Amino acid sequence: MTVEAPAKINLRLAVGPVRADGYHEVLTVYFAVGIRDRLRASAADDLTVEVVGRQAELVPVDSSNLAVRAARLLAERAGVRAGAHLRIDKRIPVAGGMAGGSADAAAALVACDRLWNLNLGRDALIELGAELGSDVPFAVHGGVALGSGRGERLDPLPTRHVFDWVLVPAEGGLSTPAVYAECDRIREETGWEPVPPRVEEELIGALERGDAAALGRALANDLQPAALRLNPALEATLRTGRELGALGALVSGSGPTCAFLAADGAHAAALCKGFAEAGHTAIHGTGPAPGPRVVDDGRYPDEAAWCAAFPAADSLT
Numbered sequence: 001m002t003v004e005a006p007a008k009i010n011l012r013l014a015v016g017p018v019r020a021d022g023y024h025e026v027l028t029v030y031f032a033v034g035i036r037d038r039l040r041a042s043a044a045d046d047l048t049v050e051v052v053g054r055q056a057e058l059v060p061v062d063s064s065n066l067a068v069r070a071a072r073l074l075a076e077r078a079g080v081r082a083g084a085h086l087r088i089d090k091r092i093p094v095a096g097g098m099a100g101g102s103a104d105a106a107a108a109l110v111a112c113d114r115l116w117n118l119n120l121g122r123d124a125l126i127e128l129g130a131e132l133g134s135d136v137p138f139a140v141h142g143g144v145a146l147g148s149g150r151g152e153r154l155d156p157l158p159t160r161h162v163f164d165w166v167l168v169p170a171e172g173g174l175s176t177p178a179v180y181a182e183c184d185r186i187r188e189e190t191g192w193e194p195v196p197p198r199v200e201e202e203l204i205g206a207l208e209r210g211d212a213a214a215l216g217r218a219l220a221n222d223l224q225p226a227a228l229r230l231n232p233a234l235e236a237t238l239r240t241g242r243e244l245g246a247l248g249a250l251v252s253g254s255g256p257t258c259a260f261l262a263a264d265g266a267h268a269a270a271l272c273k274g275f276a277e278a279g280h281t282a283i284h285g286t287g288p289a290p291g292p293r294v295v296d297d298g299r300y301p302d303e304a305a306w307c308a309a310f311p312a313a314d315s316l317t
């Protein structure tokens with residue numbers, strides 16, 4: 001059973017006050033982008049994991065792996081034996097703010113649900129996902145959605161439009177708790193008055209209309225100042241993208257991956273070329289991408305529909 005699951009960008013990440021449970025109240029526009037990890041689950045007596053691919057050496061292969069935790073939780077709740085060997089092929093930057101671990105957890109939920117013939121359905125898997133991490137429910141959901149609470153409560157935001165992104169991973173990762181803590185420190189220093197998080201109408205309207213220029217102007221991330229303070233080199237990456245003509249530029253989630261919005265596929269290819277000349281790796285990804293999909297022989301079962309909905313091929317420069 002092989003499943004591919006996409007990465008995410010937060011088009012808007014509004015961070016409110018810290019709650020009693022230590023999490024921050026957020027309002028965020030999640031957007032699934034077509035850079036995917038692939039997870040194969042095969043029948044086995046115990047639960048084991050191996051990781052191959054980009055930055056595989058940075059991913060734990062013990063019980064702390066988020067995909068292993070997901071499979072174990074699913075087995076517990078369904079009352080079945082947790083028997084599976086998981087093989088993860090990483091392409092999503094690790095600790096990059098693109099929810100790679102959450103994508104693997106979502107892929108494991110979908111793959112093991114099939115492998116163990118549970119047929120729990122997507123809503124039940126989304127609910128289980130919330131126990132694994134704030135981003136996991138969206139990783140199961142895919143597409144575009146408004147996330148609230150600590151990010152786990154989802155309202156779909158349907159859009160018929162495809163957007164082209166250029167993602168620039170950074171050297172090293174950033175720890176999500178460390179970035180939220182830095183955000184708190186900055187707020188304390190600057191005397192921030194707690195306000196509930198909100199998402200601006202301009203961004204929702206631009207998404208609905210497929211207006212990439214307006215969407216580019218509306219992108220915003222409240223964690224960005226914190227990510228920039230922890231990794232000042234990102235400032236230059238964002239500047240390079242703007243100088244190359246990106247419609248919008250921001251740090252993705254807790255960073256350090258930077259996301260740049262392009263007008264179309266050709267513009268994205270030109271931005272990738274510009275970044276490569278400036279010495280950066282750049283990845284072209286389109287979206288909104290559907291959530292985790294079972295793949296068979298490397299092809300999506302409904303590939304014709306998939307290609308019609310998401311015409312531009314995702315490519316690695």
Ligand SMILES: C[C@](O)(CO)[C@H](O)COP(=O)(O)OP(=O)(O)OC[C@H]1O[C@@H](n2ccc(N)nc2=O)[C@H](O)[C@@H]1O
Nearest residue numbers: 022023024026133134135136150151176177180253254
């Ligand atoms: C930055 C984002 O990726 C934006 O979507 C998410 O907020 C992070 O989601 P995630 O990686 O799934 O994070 P979790 O595993 O739920 O939480 C990790 C840590 O991040 C911090 N955290 C996370 C989510 C949230 N709403 N407030 C927080 O303060 C907490 O310190 C928490 O202990």
Ligand SMILES: Nc1ncnc2c1ncn2[C@@H]1O[C@H](COP(=O)(O)OP(=O)(O)OP(=O)(O)O)[C@@H](O)[C@H]1O
Nearest residue numbers: 065066094095096097098099100101102104135176
């Ligand atoms: N399957 C997994 N893939 C990647 N990292 C994992 C996985 N399981 C556990 N981890 C650990 O989780 C840490 C965060 O990884 P991840 O790639 O999910 O970060 P992230 O993309 O910044 O997360 P988010 O965007 O949800 O905040 C890694 O440093 C790694 O040690």
